[in-house]
Amino acid sequence: MHLGTIRTGVGATRAAVREDDDWLLLDAADVGALIAESGWRERVAAARSAGERVPSAAAELAAPILRPAKIVCCGLNYHDHIVETGREIPEYPTLFAKFADTLTDPTADIVIAGSDRVDWEAELAVVIGSRLRYGDRAAAEEAILGYTVANDVSCRDWQSRTLQWFQGKAWDRTTPLGPVVVTADAVSPRDGLDIRCDIDGQTVQRSSTSELVFDAADLVAYVSQFTELGPGDIILTGTPGGVGLGASPPRWLRDGETLTTTIAGIGSLSNTMRLSAHAPQQTREDTA
Structure with a gap:
């Protein structure tokens, strides 16, 4: 699985999972916020069938984890x-x-x-x-x-x-x-x-x-x-x-x-x- 953080606007980001030539946006600000919540893998699975897609060629990737504690x-x-x-x-x-x-x-x-x-x-x-x-x-x-x-x-x-x-x-x-x-x-x-x-x-x-x-x-x-x-x-x-x-x-x-x-x-x-x-x-x- 490839996880990333996509810039979606000025100061805005979303965690995402890559599927083929697309990124599927997830309901978290970045990968760090995503994996901090229990059941995140189930959320990723759900996004694969109904998630918002961004073509990889159009995606602006941020650092995957924006605010690590350590x-x-x-x-x-x-x-x-x-x-x-x-x-x-x-x-x-x-x-x-x-x-x-x-x-x-x-x-x-x-x-x-x-x-x-x-x-x-x-x-x-x-x-x-x-x-x-x-x-x-x-x-x-x-x-x-x-x-x-x-x-x-x-x-x-x-x-x-x-x-x-x-x-x-x-x-x-x-x-x-x-x-x-x-x-x-x-x-x-x-x-x-x-x-x-x-x-x-x-x-x-x-x-x-x-x-x-x-x-x-x-x-x-x-x-x-x-x-x-x-x-x-x-x-x-x-x-x-x-x-x-x-x-x-x-x-x-x-x-x-x-x-x-x-x-x-x-x-x-x-x-x-x-x-x-x-x-x-x-x-x-x-x-x-």
Whole structure:
């Protein structure tokens, strides 16, 4: 099953399920709101016979989940990326968090003013479908709704200011997500999904989800030991080798470049960078 969130007007969105070449609109604002309610699968089934349809070619997709309660991210989780950073294989996942307003649409421009070392990080994102606390691996697999695509666009100059990564990872509207959530019965990262990042058509990252040190179920189970996970929560699983920071010399994203992030069996993001090294000056009127 492919679930998405469709823009239906200014500031308006609807959850939807894809059927052939159409999207069937559902009575929920986004995928997160849909799956938070019991019986949502029955509502999807009912929409298949009587739902309002939008042709896929005419649908404007938003980030599938607009306001997740929690976004937990894992760094240093692909073997090839760990090698390029010169670090050892971690014993435990390296985690940090994002805010919901870091997310943006799968085709949105990414606007950053105030960083001149903007980097790319193609990632598989896990979407939680049911509540989980103190889960083991089997329970974690049951709690996973499905998977989507993300790019953890990072401001490396800010990230390197301290040992904590947060300030380089939590810029507003810099993490594209989507285009759809593919449910876990239709796709599995354990099968080794091809993951790729291109800049203006040139491939800079290419790997497989089989290279993950801690896979989706491992991460979900681990995170559930210290915080309860609920429907619509998101876990970013880390990026493979090939980031700009690991190049020699380092290579940063430039204004006007298009960043394309693709995971086989799920889909692609396409985001144009709108970058300025200097943040706009704040005026008294801005702070009034």
